[in-house]
Amino acid sequence: MPTRRAAILGGNRIPFARSNGRYAQAGNQDMLTATLDGLAARFNLQGQRLGEVAAGAVLKHSRDFSLTRESVLGSSLSAETPAYDVQQACGTGLETTILLANKIALGQIESGIAGGVDTTSDAPIAVNEGLRTVLLEANRARTVGARLKALAGLRPGQLVPEIPQNSEPRTGLSMGEHQAVTTVEWEIGRQEQDELAVASHRNLAAAYDRGFFTDLLTPFLGLTRDQNLRPDSSLEKLAGLKPVFGTKLPDPTMTAGNSTPLTDGASAVLLSSDEWAVEHGLPVLAHLVDAETAAVDYVHGDRKDAGLLMAPIYALPRLLERNKLTLQDFDFYEIHEAFAATVLTTLKAWADPRFCAERLGRDEPLGEIDRSKLNVAGSSLAAGHPFAATGGRLVATLAKLLHEKGSGRGLISICAAGGQGVVAILEA
């Protein structure tokens, strides 16, 4: 079956807010609906039946089992547009993009919206597991006596609710603690982390100042810029912060300044076939060329070579090989800044002969990249990181950068919880 490249026509996101900040009262559905509405307004999509909408959230209420479809129904998009939820932790937004791009490539759909949303403010709180068991037992009981017997099993301790944890179920360690181990193993210094964080804030601020986000963002609840952005961030200010992760390890380096904060927000990307774009008079910003996912055994694997957030390092060489490209063949690199140290570990591993030989089976390392091409419009350290929304932010940002340049190639790399990673290539 002949395939075609899916076109990226643009995106929309709401400014990202700090946890318990401006969007504290807004749920996932509110944010995703507003984001879809902003996209519909930008591209005149009201009442139009699109191929599909795929989006997801990492922290999700059980009542939001059909979050994306409900958001579509609440938006100005046609109610005849099918929608479904996808979840691959922080890879969600990029994974939905790949999913729809593949359907477009196969000719199954002509257009679609990929996206993601997350709130850490309006997090789902579940009933205690003990209480849940008792209630289910009582529900199953057929007689009053049996029901009373089941309810007699209630204990005061069961009233304590379960609050979602930002930690890996299999290790009990938070993402930051996992990265802290990797940071030590790869000898990533404090100063280089802080430098990356400062660059992220400066680049994001400069992008705002030159109007880069004018057609990528729609204000929400009075917020017009990312709440986490500190345009005046400096090495001196960051140097004064105390480490918050890996504090039991030697020389902890990861602070609140060089780690992403908990964030609320949503993003969406409009994809289509080239024909659909022409029919609708919409310019194509870029095409999605190819993508690859990988996973590492961070539970049992090597402490240095199989860190929780290292999967993109493994995904990229496979993607490059399939597309006959080298690491240096890119004009822009969008590497998600879960932590400054994650980006630095990734770059160091790609340039490391031992790692590349032993782990990636390569004669030569992938090499270095031109750092002036890295996250040129800022990234997660400055913008914040609403888990499932980051992929959509990166795709739209990179597509616009390529479109502005006129032609070129860009790389997206996102690490995700569960030891997973997603990488993709865009071209204009």
Add this chain to the structure above:
Amino acid sequence: MPDRYLELVNSGVGATVAGRLGLPRPAVLRRYSPGDPLLAGELLCGELKGGLDGLVELLAAAGVQTAATDEDGRKWAGLLFDATAARGPEDLAELRAFCNGALRRLRPSGRVVLIGRAPDGADPAVDAARQALDGIVRSLAKELRAGATANLIQLVGEASAADAEGALRFFLSARSAYVDGQVLAVSPGAGSPPADWTKPLAGKVALVTGAARGIGAAIASVLARDGARVVVADLPAAGEGLARVANKIGGSALQLDIAADGAPDTITSYFEQRHGGLDIVVHNAGITRDKLLANMKPEHWDSVIAVNLAAQLRINAALLATGCLHDGGRVVCLASTSGIAGNRGQTNYAASKAGVIGMVRSYALRFADRQAAINAVAPGFIDTDMTRAMPLLTREVARRLSSLQQAGQPVDVAEAVAFLSQPGAGSVNGQVLRVCGQNLVGA
């Protein structure tokens, strides 16, 4: 925001009390909804012998029921008098006689429309009679009650009934609810009338700036109702409201600072890429930074001139230079009665708005060369967020200072803009149309 006084004097007891005390009694104005007939009742037509050809036929085609003679007890939705054949002051007596009895039987929100020719310097007696119509319509507008209006269509040169059709329909219909005591010049060469008068803007692509709320949002909504594909623009910070407007009217949102250096390029490339050009531009975006001139800081002055005037000039220049504005295009610029009558504390704002009027007049000939037209709409006191912020008493007084004794609604301005955007309105060019209920200030 509700006009409590207007509601009160239109209630049973309120009407009696206001009548006894001789208080102003503003009427609830008839406003247009799609499907409404052009005129809600019969139109009494009169003329000086030798008037326009085809006027009655044109009205019949528009679905207006006309009558040529007045009878006692007969109520009229409107009076139309064709005085184009006026030869001297003595002819005007016929107009007096025509109006005399019929005016008493004008229905609420009735319409009086006079048609005359513009003075041309050929014959002083003829010109005197022609100019006299101006005085008649302005005075009559002040006499009319119950939401009725009086307006004058002034035909320039050889302009015909067909050239006046758009203006005539506008003044007769409820679309002109808040346009009163105005004189509108109509030149030959209207361009072809709309195929469907209920969707006069069908197939047209329009840009409305400053459309996230208020008058801009109303303009976008009326243009969309009339069939246009509307792109609404506003500052990025106003994007949330802008998206809401776009989604409500099925249009597109363009976040844009019109005063930014790149704005003209952004606009032309946007419309070239997405729509292959543009038919209608409504320059509505504007700001106020009120200060007495003695206290005016550079930033107060500069920002108002930049947004309200300089941006319009630069965008118009780019639209003409690139050919992005199609031949037959329409540009409507929002001026203000402040730019006509002046307003204390608004030297900067009045400069920008009077400047807009100067720009429109200056551009008119160049636009006419392309069968295009550029006009200004000058709103008077309109209920918006801006007037909502005024102190109660100031607002109540300001509302009564017009012949219609009430503030206009954003939709009233929008209807005037939509009229000037019509394909058939090319005969109106370089004009300033006031939507002010015949405001007593600067009339």
